[in-house]
Amino acid sequence: MTQAWGARLLDDGRTRFALWAPDRDAVLLEIDGAAPQPMTAADEGWFVLATDAPAGTRYRFRIGDLAVPDPASRAQSGGVHGWSLVIDPAYPWTTDDWRGRPWEETVLVELHAGLCGGFRGVIDQLASLAALGVTAIELMPVNAFGGTRNWGYDGVLPYAPAEAYGSPADLKALVDAAHGFGVSVFLDVVYNHFGPDGNYLGAYAAGFFDAEVHTPWGGAVAVERPAVQRFFVDNALMWLDEYRIDGLRFDAVHAIANPDFLDTMAAEIRERLPDRHVHLVLENEENDAERLRADRDEGGYDAQWNDDFHNVLHVLLTGETSAYYGDFAERPAERLARCLAEGFIYQGEGSPNHDGKPRGKPSGHLPPTRFVSFLQNHDQIGNRALGERLTQLTDRESLRAATALLLLCPQIPLLFMGDVDGSETPFLFFTDFHDALADAVREGRRKEFAKFDAFADPAARERIPDPNALATFEASRPQPGPDAAAWRALYRDLIALRQTAIVPHLAGATALGAEATGDAAVTARWRLGDGSVLTIAIDLGAEPAALPTFDGEVLHTEGERFRAWLGR
Structure with a gap:
């Protein structure tokens, strides 16, 4: 059975540790300042142990002569070769009503x-x-x-x-x-x-x-x-x-x-x-x-x-x-x-x-x-x-x-x-x-x-x-x-x-086509979701030619190099 990786706080105050180490027969959990504890071998190469380890506890795994951090460590103390930390995920959010933006x-x-x-x-x-x-x-x-x-x-x-x-x-x-x-x-x-x-x-x-x-x-x-x-x-x-x-x-x-x-x-x-x-x-x-x-x-x-x-x-x-x-x-x-x-x-x-x-x-x-x-x-x-x-x-x-x-x-x-x-x-x-x-x-x-x-x-x-x-x-x-x-x-x-x-009109937008109008010039058109047509012309040539003109509201221009219109 696939386990959840890493250290997770339990409702009973203990912390559950899990490591997938299928190449090894034994894994020890080392908690800073305490004697190493053997982890229990589970199915499919997993080793697990639930023990007292409050938030802030420094820990690592010992595998033979090698001491390693938790690959699913939520935080480190002393760099990627150092101790892993047990982390309490709770946080006092001030924006609980945030649901993101479209x-x-x-x-x-x-x-x-x-x-x-x-x-x-x-x-x-x-x-x-x-x-x-x-x-x-x-x-x-x-x-x-x-x-x-x-x-x-x-x-x-x-x-x-x-x-x-x-x-x-x-x-x-x-x-x-x-x-x-x-x-x-x-x-x-x-x-x-x-x-x-x-x-x-x-x-x-x-x-x-x-x-x-x-x-x-x-x-x-x-x-x-x-x-x-x-x-x-x-x-x-x-x-x-x-x-x-x-x-x-x-x-x-x-x-x-x-x-x-x-x-x-x-x-x-x-x-x-x-x-x-x-x-x-x-x-x-x-x-x-x-x-x-x-x-x-x-x-x-x-x-x-x-x-x-x-x-x-x-x-x-x-x-x-x-x-x-x-x-x-x-x-x-x-x-x-x-x-x-x-x-x-x-x-x-x-x-x-x-x-x-x-x-x-x-x-x-x-x-x-x-x-x-x-x-x-x-x-x-x-x-x-x-x-x-x-x-x-x-x-x-x-x-x-x-x-x-x-x-x-x-x-x-x-x-x-x-x-x-x-x-x-x-x-x-x-x-x-x-x-x-x-x-x-x-x-x-x-x-x-x-x-x-x-x-x-x-x-x-x-x-x-x-x-x-x-x-x-x-x-x-x-x-x-x-x-x-x-x-x-x-x-x-x-x-x-x-x-x-x-x-406001991007939902449902589709391209109406685009064409090169010069060696470095392009005109492109899109029909937006409200039926309006966005047209953009750009010319990045060394000597830009006159940009085309279209019916509609001119949204923005950059000299003879860029122009955008919005029309029907």
Whole structure:
């Protein structure tokens, strides 16, 4: 029988501990300051024990000569190699009546909690973001990782908020405060792999991973096994129920390679939380439109991050065609038109960056709100060798036009921290590894960029910042750009226009088509739910031509580069 992982307080005052260790014959529970206690072997490789251990108790498991933290630890004391803590999930919420916001209202800003000063630092930014009209923040992964600074995708304890960011109560305080401002909270979760520092699962549960299915990070997680599936589904439910998170973004689900698991997880979440606006969003390089079916309330997903939107606009804005941008180098205006009309650009065609293999499935039948679009995010800035933002890579007029497209088209917009201030601060890849692992990460990072023209020379790769240096982390704290006030005004005005003229009619919106009207110009049209027609024209060419004209109310213009109308 599959157990619930981790330490759970019982009604009788004791705590029940459970660990799946199918490779071992015996497991001891160690409570700080007390003699180790043998756990009882149960079916299917589980070990359980109920004993006196109030909230705040430090504990770990001893397996032979190895002392390990609870893989389902709710909090740590002393890092990912230290003691786990028994946590009381109760919290004095002040926003008990909060049920979330409809998906169509979503305007996301992605944040890194560590760069904001931890969970308390994010709270300090809420008033400013709410004043701009932002309706949701999305936290990069907050689960415990090795060291004190990390993007979060190297996490090893998915249930425990990183100590460097704050306690579980601090994270709940952030969610409570955000709801007080009318702002939803999304969380990025990583169910496709574990980081390299502090992952002990292989020492006692090798079956947690599938050695036959490879990912860039090692063997895939074996989500087809009941204990492993329960580990991740319960984790998702913990964030949504106990922490009252409003939505989850599931990182790189193509590396999980198990659509059935994704469907099962979504269905259980929908069944368990039927009375709230809970939003489930995928990152899926395979552009799998089947996960975005219309019956999302019966088990589907709300949307997918649309890398195609970013990639084609990056080509149009910067002219860069190296590496994966090569997939979008030819006829970029036609590709952007398909993206605006149908969502995915690659819907089964061969992709040069994927060795010519087909990528994607037809998506033109899906509502535009099934796609989360962005000009920048942590990947698309931080995966650059020097972490440059678009404010440094393109001209101001073109970027303003692309920003207007992002915020006024019917797809769901996502911004990245610093965007609203026109920040020119880089966002770099940073970690806090040591010794041989630090060397491997540093050299691996430099080797990764050898395929880019600018870093083909080994001497050029020496300029790539060391991910493990504290200075790399500090250099990534976003600072307002020189024209921050103008950028904030643009974002405030566009978000307000979106919320008043477009959002009330997004339910039932359908694309009417889009076409390239020049080498870097596109016109797209959508019929909104009230029957009105939204038309957008954008021209990102070096010498923009005159934009077309249409009947209706002009919603917004950016010189000769962008115009939006609303008509009948």
